[in-house]
Amino acid sequence: MNTMLNKNASTLVQAINAKIQAGEFPSERRGCLCGSELQHQVSNVDWLGLTAQTVICHSCGLMRLNPRLSKAGYSLFYGSDEYRRLHSGEEFIADAERRVMQKQGGQILALLEPYLTHSERLKVLELGCGGGWNLLRFDAQRFETRGYDLSPGLVEFGVSKGLDLRLGALEAAESDYGWADLVILNHVLEHLNEPADFLRRLREKLKPSALVYIGVPNIDNFNTGQLQLAHTYYFSPRTLRYYLQSLGFAVAELGPAQNIHMHAILTPGEARIEPQLLRGEYARLMRIIRNHRLRSRAVRALDSLGIKGLLKSALGMNAVKSN
Numbered sequence: 001m002n003t004m005l006n007k008n009a010s011t012l013v014q015a016i017n018a019k020i021q022a023g024e025f026p027s028e029r030r031g032c033l034c035g036s037e038l039q040h041q042v043s044n045v046d047w048l049g050l051t052a053q054t055v056i057c058h059s060c061g062l063m064r065l066n067p068r069l070s071k072a073g074y075s076l077f078y079g080s081d082e083y084r085r086l087h088s089g090e091e092f093i094a095d096a097e098r099r100v101m102q103k104q105g106g107q108i109l110a111l112l113e114p115y116l117t118h119s120e121r122l123k124v125l126e127l128g129c130g131g132g133w134n135l136l137r138f139d140a141q142r143f144e145t146r147g148y149d150l151s152p153g154l155v156e157f158g159v160s161k162g163l164d165l166r167l168g169a170l171e172a173a174e175s176d177y178g179w180a181d182l183v184i185l186n187h188v189l190e191h192l193n194e195p196a197d198f199l200r201r202l203r204e205k206l207k208p209s210a211l212v213y214i215g216v217p218n219i220d221n222f223n224t225g226q227l228q229l230a231h232t233y234y235f236s237p238r239t240l241r242y243y244l245q246s247l248g249f250a251v252a253e254l255g256p257a258q259n260i261h262m263h264a265i266l267t268p269g270e271a272r273i274e275p276q277l278l279r280g281e282y283a284r285l286m287r288i289i290r291n292h293r294l295r296s297r298a299v300r301a302l303d304s305l306g307i308k309g310l311l312k313s314a315l316g317m318n319a320v321k322s323n
């Protein structure tokens with residue numbers, strides 16, 4: 001159980017765990033994207049204390065939840081009273097407004113700028129766009145924007161800001177894959193039950209000249225705060241690059257985003273598959289995880305001596321939470 005949670009929240013976490021235990025949220029087991037079933041368990045709870053079996057593939061080093069909730073299970077989970085109450089501490093519209101004020105969309109545009117050599121007005125499609133806070137940074141003179149999100153409230157919020165936002169999952173947006181010159185997938189891939197299937201369909205329908213921007217957590221920055229029941233896959237720069245290549249995408253750049261996360265920009269062109277990216281990846285990530293555990297243990301020991309605050313920052317243990 002996360003010791004940061006207040007009593008109310010920990011009661012909700014316990015209620016959700018009881019439902020998971022009782023099988024009220026349907027779950028499923030899946031092998032790794034590489035096809036291997038060999039795995040090592042990394043954690044059995046997420047950052048809140050929710051039951052979530054995070055494993056790492058012995059063959060390729062990709063981390064994932066296994067078992068995970070099925071698609072129907074996730075719908076029930078997000079629609080449950082407990083989940084809503086767990087996240088109702090933050091005012092919905094105030095949070096959306098705060099995100100509009102953040103510069104994330106501007107950072108995405110700045111990263112893409114070197115690749116935007118087209119002279120015509122570009123069509124930008126964002127999947128999982130939330131309230132459209134990223135798209136607001138793409139000025140209407142240069143870009144025609146469109147976004148899809150599952151939350152009726154957030155879509156309504158974005159529409160009130162003058163954006164072309166539509167309610168729907170990835171399937172609803174599929175007819176627009178071929179419309180876009182640029183597709184933005186910011187913190188979407190790590191939530192998908194079948195990311196490879198989705199990327200394959202996207203690749204098939206994209207214009208040959210289209211760009212794709214991807215933002216995901218970087219599990220090289222391993223921290224228990226990164227582990228979330230909502231995250232089905234955890235990529236490292238190496239596993240992300242390899243799987244994008246193997247799905248037919250040319251990776252033009254891959255680098256950091258928002259400090260602890262990472263971004264990739266995919267450009268048209270021949271995908272070059274580099275199998276060597278996965279060589280030793282399991283062992284490398286296990287070392288990162290072990291080092292994190294050793295540091296956590298050291299911090300807990302210092303905490304019990306009452307001197308944690310002094311040394312926590314020196315050990316690079318400032319709590320981070322992925323979005």
Ligand SMILES: [Zn+2]
Pocket residue numbers: 032033034035036057058059060061062
């Ligand atoms: Zn694997």
